[in-house]
Amino acid sequence: MHLRVTAPDEFAWVEAPAGSLRPGEARIETLLSAVSVASELSVVRDGPLPARLGYQTLGRMVQTQATPGLLPGQRVVCTLGHAASGVCRADHLIPVPDDVPDRPALCVILGEETHKGTRKVAPAAGEPTPVAGAGLLGLLSVFNLTRRGVTQLSVREPDPARRALARRLGAAAYTPGELPHDAFAVGLE
CATH class of the missing domain: 3.90.180.10 (Medium-chain alcohol dehydrogenases, catalytic domain)
Structure with missing residues (x-):
């Protein structure tokens, strides 16, 4: 089924x-x-x-x-x-x-998927880069981008707890509507 x-x-x-x-x-x-x-x-x-x-x-x-x-x-x-x-x-x-529990095993493959996406987009270290959402995939994207040296990350997320998580991973976090739509050359959704 x-x-x-x-x-x-x-x-x-x-x-x-x-x-x-x-x-x-x-x-x-x-x-x-x-x-x-x-x-x-x-x-x-x-x-x-x-x-x-x-x-x-x-x-x-x-x-x-x-x-x-x-x-x-x-x-x-x-x-x-x-x-x-x-x-x-x-x-x-x-x-x-x-020895790997079920949920982390599934999350690892999602982390690998976001890693492939960040490699394809390939923002430069100093390039302003937005990430739409701070759910699991958004946070994994932030994690992968910061590990690639990208430092100017902006996350658009309505949930305050998720914005806090994005900040802990090294991104600036905003509510929807706070970021201009045409200010970035690349971005991840």
């Missing part, structure tokens, strides 16, 4: 046929899936519809088709989305060490 948005603000769990595995594939049972409020909310409201939701998943491999190095029962991170289970290419799975 996977979560689908069928119309604006309408959801349904849709049964997906299990099917047989092909070589190089693994069947994953979901333990946790990450929610991106901004990206998923835009799909829920504006489409395109119908659409599957979700992207990053922490799961347990329940079956594999002759995939060396991966064993049934092993926890992995993949891009299954909001689904009870599904099939992923084994070469796209990231094994999770036994």
